[in-house]
Amino acid sequence: MIKIWHNPRCSKSRESLKLLQDNTSDSIEIREYLKDTPSFDEIRNVIQQLGVAPFQLIRKTETIYKENFKGKELTDDEWIQAMTENPKLIERPIVIKGNKAVIGRPPTLVLDI
Template structure:
């Protein structure tokens, strides 16, 4: 089943969800701001994405700039920062089995459906 880590206040995330709905495939919505992933879940997502934790961080967010930007953080510390402040997690994330993508731009979602 396809999973989408979704923020309903984000236009890109809403567009991605509509695209998945239109595909007719079965999906699950994970509202990651309310149902924050655990450390292990986020680590698994990052592994499926094939990226470093810093690449999943929304580095223009005020929280990141004010609290983390100029600090030298380990990968684990970056993951913990995202768990403590889930707004820092880039969105939307779409997972299908052992593959995952950050659906920016939206067309990327076609590669995983």
């Protein structure tokens, strides 16, 4: 089972999903994370699977980041809470399989999962 945190309005997310659909026999669970926001613990777990710091998962081009968070020094837990409250801040797409996760930027990275 492969899970994808997906935003259908994002071209990279759509491209990553298509690559998965075309290149794997695994079933794919699509989670539109803007509608079904991951919990604090889910985000923390994915960050651990990705092997990154929470700040590295933040979309710094989003208006909400620029207006509310740019230049602020937050703890890891505060960044995770910010993503929980503002899922647009979460980099996308995220593909998860077992205890591994990758960010589909570029989309071809999802083939490594």
